Amino acid sequence: MFTLAIVGRPNVGKSTLFNRLVGKRLALVDDQPGVTRDLREGEARLMDLRFVAMDTPGLEEADDASIQGRMRRQTEKAVDMADACLFVVDARSGLAPADHIFAEILRKRARKVILAANKAESVAAELGASEAYALGLGEPIPISGEHALGMRELRDALAPWIEAYEAEQAEAEAEAAEMDSEFLPDLEEENFDPDQPEPPEATRRPLQIAVIGRPNAGKSTLVNAILGEERQLTGPEAGVTRDAIGFTLDWGGRKVKIFDTAGMRRKARIDDRVEKMSVADGLRAVRFAEVIVALLDAGAPFEQQDLRLIDLAAREGRAVVVAVNKWDLVEDRQETLRTLKEELDRLLPQIRGVPLITLSAETGQGIGRLREAIFRARDVWATRISTGKLNRWLRSVIDHHPPPAVSGRRLKIRYATQIRSRPPTFVLFSSRPDEIPDSYIRYLINNLRADFNMPGTPIRMQMRGGDNPYVDENTRS
Template sequence: MSFTLAIIGRPNVGKSTLFNRLVGKRLALVDDQPGVTRDRREGEGRLYDLTFKVIDTAGLEEADGGTLEGRMRQQTERALAEADLAVFIVDARAGVTPLDAHFAEVLRRSPTPVILIANKCEGRAAEAGLAEAWRLGMGEPVPFSAEHGLGISDLHDAILERLTVLREDQAVSQAPRVSKGKKAKKEPSTPEHAEDGTEGEEPPSGPLQLAIVGRPNVGKSTLVNRMIGEDRLLTGPEAGITRDAISLDWEFRGVHFRLVDTAGLRRRAKVTDRVERLSAYDTKRAIDYAQVVVLLLDGQEGLHKQDLWIARTVIEEGRALVIGLNKWDALKDSKAAISEVQDRMIRSLPQVKGIPLVPISGLTGRGLDRLMDAVLEVYETWQSRISTARLNRWLSAMLEAHPPPMVSGRRLKIRYVTQVKSRPPTFALWVSRPKELPDSYVRYLENGMREDFDMPAVPIRFLLRKGDNPYA
């Protein structure tokens, strides 16, 4: 039986630390500063023989619904409504606070079963807080240490106990009602998933990893919410709301995507806060694992120096790049804005030509189809392969048009080319003296390949190799 487990509690009680322990990775940002987590993050948890979806939530706080804290609380309440079980964490060292008592009363009225955990129970300092947790009226607290993994077996037993009760309740509610004197019809046995016609089909390939990056407050989370059709991510006028890189599953025209909303990237000189540095590292990791990256610009502000740095980072990592010009509906002179961004890209990013620039509005969804068309197109180019025969015919024509230069009175010879990998397209080039081949000639070959094989918007890599000398 698969189930969903939500982790609930006030700020800085160890929710993200427990989340990281259950998923077995350092996915959620962890810091001593309270309120680091804002969006709810999902992952695949494992606890001995149990596998489940686990949701890390923002800290519960009393706040007005219009404030950032109030919107964070609404996200937590949605996670609780979606979950089959919830874990309510209190800090045993700090003891039970009035905020803990208030939200414990809210959770007792919730239909979702709740397990009480007294975290940070390593050492004697937590004994008083563990005893105090009993007065929350949520049963026996599980002594635990998310940092050191103490109490894992007790948490497993508590979850298993709640699951047993949950299964029994579901069995009773789903049992068929049979009137007296009539026998219930026996349904014909069908293999799992046979009703949707997927039996015997090959399992689908992995999802297309699509990361949305950009400077703070350009509308990344608003765009992702519009894509998936729900207010899944926190948005608002405040800059820098998103801190974690949040991944979401999404399907568009039959293609399975894993969308990653990232924190805004500012210039390194302006980043002084430790949490912001962790957020920047999380965004960099999202770029590393992405296949296509959408760099979102604020159409009213144009292309900044920081945007160019982000674009270069994406290209250096070998990822396909699409640029979205957001807040399109608010522009007065749209043609001038597009022309200005395109001119700046040609001057500043000569190493990758033909990057798609798509005007969109994340708020209204205008241009979203064109954006996804560009994403799918560059993805196909990014994983394309070219036969060795075609490559060497092309190489002969390129060498005939412009032969390699002469070095020390001898002309360099390029004998052979083949594609060694895709994603991004990477080619091995056999050269008589690889170290002597100028970068300008490699760029000539790269530009020719990009034009002749129609490969815009993706980085192309050449590996220079030297063949064995048969006379040596």
Template sequence: MDMPTVAIVGRPNVGKSTLFNRLVGKKLALVDDRPGVTRDRREGDVAFGGLHFRVIDTAGLEESDAATLMGRMRMQTEAAILAADVVLFVIDARAGVLPADQPFAELVRRAGCPVILIANKAEGGTGLAGAYEAFTLGLGDPIPFSAEHGEGLGELHEALKGVLPKPDPEDDEDEDAPGGRSLKVAIVGRPNAGKSTLINRMLGEDRLLVGPEAGITRDSISLDWEWRGRKIKLHDTAGMRRRARIDDKLEKLAVSDGLRAVRFAEVVVVLLDATIPFEKQDLTIIDLVESEGRAVVIGLNKWDLVADQPGLLKELREDCTRLLPQVRGVAVVPLSGLAGEGLDKLMQAVVQASEVWDKRISTSRINDWLSEATSRNPPPAVSGRRIKIRYATQVKSRPPHFALFGNQLNALPKSYTRYLVNGLREAFELPGTPIRLSLRTSQNPFDKG
């Protein structure tokens, strides 16, 4: 069963991460401690008084130019808001409502999903004036709350109980149905990449409206299908364009629906037009899918139009390795939705990608690899003291997420973490899948490595 998603948003330093840790439990809140990593949002699964949901901790909302680091952080937070079923909007009750809160309250209102307003840092009744001031944001009644001390959890539970979507009975049926659970696959790409044509060919019928005009599909359509006895739930989505180019309100809703389909998929097929592949928007879409932690397969559609160019496939696969190092080894499959060519190879790649995404590796194997990797290329020294990685384990799959423990890991250069990620990918055969790496520095002051 797919869990609903709850996004925690608000200005920096209002206590979002403390609330996140309170909901998931500190031991589960393994996050990437590397400085400067802004693409990944912290996620955790929550069991809260009979409620089950996935919570996302987002970067602090700040007004910034889109080209800046803060601007990119804001864009990722906006993507989380669009994909969420419920938004927890957090303010600092002691500081009260600040001018910076207003535009972001408007952003959350426009998203159209339920919002729960949390006036944090109101422990022991302090900050109640700021909590009451939060009424001016127009987001409903604020819950006086203390993430640090757990005050207000009962009120938050009641509020969530009233707005979280009910479980989809279809998903429960899938678990026990003949052939097992359906593999959820989303087809995404730029407008007019041929997504609906491809799905029609898979289904063997003209189930979806197609045509030469870009943007015919307006919403995310879910379709049941079977491939070689394997149950597949296909999601066709509206073409994704940069938000600055979207003026039509309906299309904005369609794009947000596409983002939701990505979040609920297990494997995402990013369909490229083989006649104009790896456009900037294609790379942005693949980056979004990777940042959401979904398994990725790249389909080169309309291959019949370029198949007469010798060496093109090899060249495009090399381009993929160069342009998309974060999904190194991703399957790149030439196909033609119109002619029905390459569909079997595409589905083989999809099933294989789901197996890699779901892979678990024993701790002993990981530490054998770690010992060899650090012997071959030791971590650098910081202020005369060598960084030491003592231990590694896989904390979760879907996608593979590894935690490293040691001293001074927050000073580990990005180049070295890339070396480790590439090593994990190669040693344990994890091509194409997103890999998460959490760095946990020892808190023991007597641990001198």
């Protein structure tokens, strides 16, 4: 699909325009410059046009080793990847020296360039928009990403390029099909089964994974290692990532979408408005993910904030994998691993048996084991137990350790059923559900986890009043 990179210096409104084109708030937006630090892609729609829009960090003059310099390299990468660039300037404030520098960069590197003067909704912005002629990139299109002004003109400028691109793609596909028909043998009839049903939608949907952790734990480095390329900005500074950005890929034969999230600190320590927005974006990623990878720093594992984040994922009912990064820097690995496992079970009894994977995002060590742990955690998270098996198990554990007596009367649990998976959720029917102690419910959950091989996944168990609701009144004893 045709790709359009939106580029320009900080705070000219690139992310606002990007959100307008993709039709939803994917990128963080704030008056503070430099909020966007990574490349973000989305399927865009501009009237009848369909294309991929790419939001980029602001172009700034800076040393290559600085965070601004690394952000610039991310943008230059987007320029090289894109079929065209939309160079956005600020009509309200007029041209800046950096605009001229980056116009020269685009002339040398970009395939095609459209010049847009954003924030042109006021009469006062007309002068700034006319100044953009001086960049030598053709006639600037006055637009307002915030107020949707100038979208028709932008569509008309893009349309010929997208139509030419689609025509080239169709021609290339036709040539490839012609070559296939000439050089490839016919498929044998027995390889085709017309009665084979389409796989269900659930199997075609990418597995949603979110990587969470404290600032500077190495989340972006890990995501880059999984992707096999440097898509996320990384560096020694804490808090480099700000958006929860998702990347779709085929990972070991399984389609996944992995979200890198901003480092999360305690709310009391967050004063910056943009950081609060970043953390909120990360929390949304947690709520929509299926598997959470909680990334810890081997040099300081199980800080209070790490435990809070893992507990949050468990309370949200997500499958959890704990990964310990920077393992290549650990000296006594065997003793350290033993200590980590003991601490994990002691500190997080609510998800006993959660997978613990050691890795180095920098070297790629342990990435394969992480992948297998994620896939296994997702399958366990989706466990379903038949009602017959569940009630045979229930009778067995109750016979071994009956519920306690309350006020001289022993509590009875008569029936169990699973009402949903993801996470596994069970309902147990009892004559006095409110009197069953939490300790006995924990006993049931721990045995259920062990007997049906569900390590680490959150298990929810509800107690309800009444007998077996699926047995007819006349058959009850």
